[in-house]
Amino acid sequence: MTDDIRISIENLAANGSNWVSCRDRMVWAIESRELAEHLTEASMTQTYIDAGTVGHQTPQSRWNMDNGIVKRLIGALVPNNVFLQIKSMPNAKEV
Numbered sequence: 001m002t003d004d005i006r007i008s009i010e011n012l013a014a015n016g017s018n019w020v021s022c023r024d025r026m027v028w029a030i031e032s033r034e035l036a037e038h039l040t041e042a043s044m045t046q047t048y049i050d051a052g053t054v055g056h057q058t059p060q061s062r063w064n065m066d067n068g069i070v071k072r073l074i075g076a077l078v079p080n081n082v083f084l085q086i087k088s089m090p091n092a093k094e095v
Contacts, residue, residue: 014079026077030070038070038092067092 009025010018030036037045048059057065070092075083089095 009073009077011076012078012082014081022077026073030073033069035066035070038067040093042091042093071095 009029010022012019012022027036027039030039037047044060044063048063051059051062053059054062071089074092074095075087078086086095
């Protein structure tokens with residue numbers, strides 16, 4: 001996926017005081033890129049399978065890449081102490 005739109009989302013405050021607005025904006029951004037499945041599913045969904053190979057990328061390859069995009073977005077928004085706790089999670093749903 002080519003990211004031709006820059007998205008700016010407020011970072012999560014260290015005390016979590018802006019959690020609701022930060023979470024809602026993050027979900028909004030993820031949904032706008034059609035990646036919301038990564039927030040609710042731990043493994044490749046039927047949507048990816050049905051789309052088949054796209055641009056020489058298998059469904060699993062696309063799932064892995066998109067999962068990484070969602071994880072990076074979440075990681076960029078949380079304070080360092082939270083990032084250190086979630087960085088080894090295997091998928092975006094668990095983050």
